[in-house]
Amino acid sequence: MHAAAAFLPRLAVTAGEPAGIGPELVARLAMRPLPADLIAIGDADQLRRAAAHCGLTLQITDDDGQRIAERQPGQIRVAHHPLRTPEQPGQPDPRNAFQVLNTLSHAADGCMSGEFDAVVTAPVQKSIINDAGEPFSGHTEFFARRANASVVMMLASEGGAERPPLRVALATTHLPLRAVPDALDVDMLCAKLRIVHDALQRQFGIAEPRIGVLGLNPHAGEGGHMGREEIDIIEPSMQILREQGLHLLGPLPADTAFVPAMRPRMDAVLAMYHDQALPVLKSEAFDSTVNLTLGLPFVRTSVDHGTALELAGSGQADPSSLIAAARLALRLIPHARSPQT
Numbered sequence: 001m002h003a004a005a006a007f008l009p010r011l012a013v014t015a016g017e018p019a020g021i022g023p024e025l026v027a028r029l030a031m032r033p034l035p036a037d038l039i040a041i042g043d044a045d046q047l048r049r050a051a052a053h054c055g056l057t058l059q060i061t062d063d064d065g066q067r068i069a070e071r072q073p074g075q076i077r078v079a080h081h082p083l084r085t086p087e088q089p090g091q092p093d094p095r096n097a098f099q100v101l102n103t104l105s106h107a108a109d110g111c112m113s114g115e116f117d118a119v120v121t122a123p124v125q126k127s128i129i130n131d132a133g134e135p136f137s138g139h140t141e142f143f144a145r146r147a148n149a150s151v152v153m154m155l156a157s158e159g160g161a162e163r164p165p166l167r168v169a170l171a172t173t174h175l176p177l178r179a180v181p182d183a184l185d186v187d188m189l190c191a192k193l194r195i196v197h198d199a200l201q202r203q204f205g206i207a208e209p210r211i212g213v214l215g216l217n218p219h220a221g222e223g224g225h226m227g228r229e230e231i232d233i234i235e236p237s238m239q240i241l242r243e244q245g246l247h248l249l250g251p252l253p254a255d256t257a258f259v260p261a262m263r264p265r266m267d268a269v270l271a272m273y274h275d276q277a278l279p280v281l282k283s284e285a286f287d288s289t290v291n292l293t294l295g296l297p298f299v300r301t302s303v304d305h306g307t308a309l310e311l312a313g314s315g316q317a318d319p320s321s322l323i324a325a326a327r328l329a330l331r332l333i334p335h336a337r338s339p340q341t
């Protein structure tokens, strides 16, 4: 399911919530000299309007599905999914929710059929899809169901001269905090850790990954005096996997797991819930962090931010995370050429 050497990888880019910053970020991405055939999945007229908000001139053509060998900065092809009603920047409209969902279905199905080599997603407004009557908690869960796959959400920053890369995987994703302890069990944690371990080996080229596992309770339960999930669930899961040869550290108190002394000891961290670890990444590297879904039968990456409704239509939104997501997707496509930019 990869592009022949002479052709560019076909990278599907879903435009996200029409009233958010997604379409503008897609327009900015198209200006980059990425070695990819960029296929926006969204409304072509809206993409033109988004480019105008950013003061950009885009050359937008229909996607005919043919593979191409070259793309110039400023060129993008579109798989057109018309909006139900024109977007009002900053004011999502539930009437457009099904258009958004259709773009995601097209991207997932296209990746599985070989129409696309990977998908990069711009942010959606989860609440407006729910307001339209559709159960939806995120791309991660949507793509997992579509592909019938067990997946793990990981957010990863590249790191740089002054800071090592940070990769945070989540045992649970978009559920109420009250439901988190009941969602954790030994089988589930073992499965998630296996997916993370395999992805670190296969996709990140780390031969013997070291994974830090966070506790759930303050101070990782303080020996059972502040909660028992560490003793009853997390440690037994880790023990099973250690016997299978995995290098696991923990259960670690979440408040100190990310201090400088700990960082070089782990290639990734498994957090028990969404807000336990994502604020660390988002405050450290909001511009360069990428969200990726491990365990899918295709490559899916995304931005680390949301729809930023207050910026929509201003042309001011920062495209760095979407660009980083596109670059990572290109690196992860088997046999794809390395991005040059």
Ligand SMILES: NC(=O)c1ccc[n+]([C@@H]2O[C@H](COP(=O)([O-])OP(=O)(O)OC[C@H]3O[C@@H](n4cnc5c(N)ncnc54)[C@H](O)[C@@H]3O)[C@@H](O)[C@H]2O)c1
Binding pocket: 021, 121, 122, 123, 124, 125, 126, 127, 139, 291, 302, 303, 304, 305, 306, 307, 308, 309, 310, 311, 316, 317, 318, 319, 320
């Ligand atoms: N990948 C996704 O689809 C995704 C990811 C996160 C949040 N969301 C959704 O987005 C909606 C809004 O979420 P939120 O308000 O918590 O987070 P947000 O990321 O939209 O905004 C948080 C802050 O960061 C700023 N910001 C975000 N992206 C920016 C960018 N590219 N350039 C400059 N500033 C930027 C915003 O202006 C705001 O001040 C929610 O519905 C949430 O579920 C979607």
Ligand SMILES: N[C@H](C(=O)O)[C@H](O)COP(=O)(O)O
Binding pocket: 137, 138, 139, 140, 141, 274, 278, 291, 302, 303, 304, 305, 306
């Ligand atoms: N959890 C993600 C974040 O905080 O950035 C975000 O909500 C997007 O999740 P999906 O990729 O599942 O839509």
